[in-house]
Amino acid sequence: MATAQRGDLLLNHEIPEPVSARHLRDVTRSRIGGRRWGIGFLLAAGVLISYIDRVNLSVAHDALTQRFAISRHTFGFLLSAYNFTYCLCQLPMGLILDRFGVRRIGRLSTLVWSIASFAAGATTSLGALFGARFLLGVGEAPTFPAAAKATGNWFPERERSRATALFDSAAKFASAIGVPLIGTLLLAIGWRLSFVLTGVLSLLFFWAFTAIYKEPEEDPKLSAAELAYIRQDELMQDANELAPIKLSLLELLRQRKVIGLALGVLAYNYCFYMLLTWLPTYLSSSLHVDLQRSFLYTGVPWIVATVVDLVVGGWLVDLLAGRSRNAGKVRIAFLVVGMAFGLGILGAAPAHTAGVALFWITVSLAGLSAHAPVVWSAPALIAPRNNVATVGGIVNCTGQLAAIAAPIVTGYLSFKQAFLVAGALQCMGMLAYVFLLRSVEPMKLQRAG
Template identity: 50%
Template sequence: MTTIIPRRRWVIGGLLGTGVLINYIDRINLSVAAPQLKAEFHLTTADMGLLFSAFFWSYALTQIPVGMILDRFGVTRIGRWGTFLWAIASGAVAFTGGFGGIFVARMLLGIAEAPGFPASAKATGYWFPRQERSVATALFDAAAKFSNVIGVPLVAFVVVGFGWRWGFGLTAALSFLYFIAFYFIYRDPSADPKLSREEHAYILEGGATPEGQADTNAGAMLAYLLRQPKVWGLSLGFAAYGYSFYLFLTWLPGYLVQAMHMSIIKSAGFAAIPWACATAADILFGGLLVDRLVAKGYDETKVRKSVLIIGMLFGLAVFGATQTTNPVWAIVWISIALSGLAASAPIGWSIPSLIAPKGGTGTIGGIMNFLNNMMGVVAPIVTGFIVGASNNFELAFLVAGIVLIVGIFFYVVVLGRIEPIQAPE
């Protein structure tokens, strides 16, 4: 008789996905409000590039410390504080009065949201067996893409109807509601009274990441992991993905308004199309397909790396967007590129928990997300200066494609097999 395993772990997966969804709506609201901000405060294109990057300066620079703190104090405690603080920081933008105030508020938001992705990756390692890890990771990673499908039109409606300040007020309210949900629902498996003994055994027997701190201190673990080629292959490959992802996250609405001469509302509708495609690819290929093949007994490394690299190759469709002035074809090429990148993303985020020694998942996730989000600093600024100098986006998209080629090299050559790194002595 087949034992039916309860599904508490999927409640946790859904909670983490909801958090990332709201987390990313917080990030994209500035992109939607950009035309109004630019007009009200007389900002240049380069100024907007700097504002888009402000969040990522603080977010990226706090990733490694946050990863170490997560490994020391755990997901429950750090997750609660992070969600509470990001709700406050999100609302602060609505009360600013110019470039400087917006820049500072966005930097504070970056600090507050820093635990989001590393905490979700660490929690997924605790809560899911290896054969379900890709789908579980795709739940929260796809939410980052889906935020553009519902978040951009939602924020655009509020911004156009009530003004840009109300757009930031809306995201602050959503963030606070998530803080309440996280506070009452999330626990690590060993501390969750609603997790059955049967499901906990199933999770552990399936190769879940062991709970608890590392046997070495945080500084020594960081130094040890920074010497591992696997960590650098993963982190630099994922950073290349991040360059294109953050270019489109911050500049896609502006590209459609400026280059394709659309209104804010129309650009929001068009911008949702590539992100909807990316959401589907994230779950179907980066999640379900990978877990299905691993469950059938195919080699884990070959499966994960094949989808990882093929997805990055599809990302090179960004080159196609440099060859058209037709908005429909531009959206087609960008949809292909983002779908490929989205298929590779949950695999990248699942790898820290698959290769980390005990107590090191948060640190590896912090290293990876630091380099990834430094691209969130670089891509908006570089794009802003290129577009400001040339008055078009072709060269900016070309640069993104070249960065992807470099990332593919690190995934293929440096990452190696996806297997646990030996624990430090």
């Protein structure tokens, strides 16, 4: 029976039976192919384009405030409009992804966010602009839960931090290249066409995703050897462990590890979205950097964040976790230390020059970026396979509460006060990792009754 269950995991791909640890080691050493990495880069491209859509609004701050006579407070709400609907969709989106799969939901969501980008460029009133941003939030809601679920489906545990770093670093790289690029285009062709450009990019990704993405068992270009490599962790489990486990939403919300991870993401997202939405304005209004240079300077910390995300959060985490007898403890160490470096945002609070401010902001973003791939790979590592997207939705929903609050609260505070709030939340996040999450490993299920 165990052999039959394991064979069923591979569906139409046949591998020699019985599947043994020795066989899997041989598979690991053989030429297994790299189809999974092609899927990883496809997911990264989607995140890159979706985040360029998000930063487009912050880049257009001056043009939009003049066109629609928007106050700083109102602009804070406009920056958060996307996150309102994004957040509301997270919990149901996780359940929907677990029910219908990444491919079907991914195609629909990409089409919706493409329409939203074009709609933003065509708006003639502030209300219509809010509507376009609300629609963008609905369209992009599956992005991270879907990427986390796809990564869990396409990569063995030993490669998940690197795979997660691919799409997570794309979020940072979007700001590194998106802010200077869109800023330059905005000054040359206007804000409307800059939104149209992101709509075109989104449609191109819709075509690519529709043509390429399939689940591993359904992909004819995936070899049997590579599928066995991807499924090695499951194939080496006992037959009893292969029985499908699925918890209800309420049961998942009771899990200590889910709560700890969610609070950590809340702390991370607050600082991330504060900088994602307000950094160009902070440089130009508080530090008196001219608009063109503020676009260019904004890219510096995000470029560093991209590199750290890939090298430290991806490659180094997988390297050390693979060599350790307790990979879960290695990953929790990166979460705590990374967020400790994130406290560098406190150094920017008293800064009076762009150089000092950018140094401390870069330290903060680098630390948070080192910890981010572990965060986004965690749902696939702590949750039952049938609940991965749901746990991702819970975590992302909690994070989006901070993403909603950060732009609005920052609009009412001085930037010094805003940086202090971000630092305090990161202290809370570290405590949640240490005392609630404790280790990035499968949760010990706490079921009702």
